[in-house]
Amino acid sequence: MEGTIVLYPLMSIGHLVSMVELAKLIFRQYHQRLSVTILITSGPVVSPNATAYLSRVSETIPFITFHHLPSVTIASSIEPSFNRSRAAILSELVRLNNPNLLHTLHTMSKTSTIRALVMDIFCAPAASIVSSDLGIPTYCYNPAGTIFLSFLLYLPTIHHQTTKSFKDLAMTHLDFPGLPPILATHMPASALNREEQGYHWILEISSSLRKSKGIIVNTFESLESRAIKAITDGLCIPDAPTPPVYCIGPLISSPINHTVEGESVNQIHQCLSWLDAQPNQSVVFLCFGSGGVFSTAQVREIAVGLEKSGQRFLWVLRKPLSEDNNKHFSVEQGDPDLDVLLPEGFLDRTQDRGLVVKVWAPQVEVLSRESVSGFVTHCGWNSVLEAVCAGVPMVAWPLYAEQHMNRAVLVEEMKLAMPMEESEDGLVSAMEIEKRVRALIESEEGRVFRERSRKMKKEAMAAWSEGGSALLAFTKLVDSWISPCQLG
Structure with a gap:
């Protein structure tokens, strides 16, 4: 075994399922060379169906190690407006989990070579800490497609073009590279009000994405060709280099064991x-x-x-x-x-x-x-x-x-x-x-x-056939994890 890939998902069912499918993919293609560990967090925004799903896959997928980080609690002193925002709570949980994340990775490093840490995009602000403290290459995984990635990467540019919140730009269409014009009020809810904590967390995510070793996206080229080209051509980050983008989709839920609590x-x-x-x-x-x-x-x-x-x-x-x-x-x-x-x-x-x-x-x-x-x-x-x-x-x-x-x-x-x-x-x-x-x-x-x-x-089937775009992208991604130039 040449090392371990550590995955750090958001404990939301859609994000968690996609990350588990990524773990399965790594095992299927490289189980003789790489092991996979998934880090699991707890907190007030973890949904019951995510917990139930995790319980089932933990029992039925023996080749993935699930490591539970210690529980964290949001301080009662946090202002009420902060507590009402799901996005803000998520950002606070990521911040509070940073010491646990660092300790776990440091402990794992004593017995195994961690080739890469793959973080959900919503956990991305922790990437700089891991890179600076432990020197582990960090990659960001976006389960939401290139549409959302274009929004995230180009948001700082729009942020500096206006002082208004998106919620106050009724009937205004925004132009993101590679996308059709989209109403400002149709942006994700966490980004609608630039005065709220959630908006600044999204900006922090964007900054972290720009600094990652690479961005992994659950999509394939023929599905989102224009948006992918806009990103890889550097149009979404006009003032800095764009990290490598690996489109390795479609990764979809396995039919077996994708169930929820209490289901008949x-x-x-x-x-x-x-x-x-x-x-x-x-x-x-x-x-x-x-x-x-x-x-x-x-x-x-x-x-x-x-x-x-x-x-x-x-x-x-x-x-x-x-x-x-x-x-x-x-x-x-x-x-x-x-x-x-x-x-x-x-x-x-x-x-x-x-x-x-x-x-x-x-x-x-x-x-x-x-x-x-x-x-x-x-x-x-x-x-x-x-x-x-x-x-x-x-x-x-x-x-x-x-x-x-x-x-x-x-x-x-x-x-x-x-x-x-x-x-x-x-x-x-x-x-x-x-x-x-x-x-x-x-x-x-x-x-x-x-x-x-x-x-x-x-087209989706062809992406993973011999010579297909997703297979080539995934091979290139894993090569970046295990090639000599990435060691140390």
Whole structure:
């Protein structure tokens, strides 16, 4: 064994799953030369489904070592406004974990050669400390695609072009290299207010990315060719060299053991067997990630729209968070009461063509079913890649994080998705839902989207074939870890 690769993920389910898939990839390709250790943190923003997922993979993947860092606590003296910001809490947890991270890496270095530390982009501010104190090469892993990476790298440039917060630039479109113009108010929530701690943390992440040994991205060249070229040509960092960028995707969740706490095995089998009983290319799948939630009013609009569409559907429904149509993120679990949430008689009237699943469905398996013809998605990057790999067209309904940016590219450049349009109060009407679902299944436009999606599926498979862009990038990445010039 020539050494160890240490991975340092963010304990959010989408980030954690992607990092575990990276660990599996390293093992599959280089298990005779490299071992893999994943560092696990704890804290108030760790979601229950991330904890449940970690428990399962720890038991079923013996070739990965999971090392738990000591728990840290955020001081009660931190001002209330800071505590209300999830981004600010994350930044504080990363800072508090730095001593634990350094101690763990120092201890590991006594018995193994650490070839590289691969950090989630949201942990990137710790990279400079590791490099200066221990001399370990640090790389940043971006599970969210090149769209988000372009935003992060170019943010300091925009920051110096204006004194206003993005939230105050209504109807203003911003130009990021390699991306279509995007509304300023569609930036990630943590970046909307430059007076808040979260915004300055994002700036700190951008600075750390620029100093890393390399940036690893879960994407592939033919999917995001324009954005990748803009970054590698140096357009996103006009005043300094751009670190090497390694596009090694698509890395998507393995079908086995990607489950959440409290989930019923019978529900999974019912979901997949129901799909297998439906005609080919007849079902619309609606799922909004591990954190996506809607108001009760929005849930009812979805139900009415689905019923009026007359189409077959599989709908994953989570318990509403609040009655605010603009609040869409929650890590809380809990079964939704379908009898209370859905219109009276809805389940009976649609029982021959629809299925409502509580909380979670095995998304990779669902999208691979021949009966699934379209996917109404929140545009989380993992979901986008899973749809691409399955060759399934999308209806883009972004809810939080960088998802509005993803929608702009999916709709305007990739042309793999139709947009779901919302009203000024944040509500998407039943009429709009009916319109998009019908178009996806019945229209010529939907047929064109399906054909384009099938072609992109082939491109995704080609990325990891012999001579493919992802395989070449990954080989180059690992060479940078184990080549003599990187030792010491």
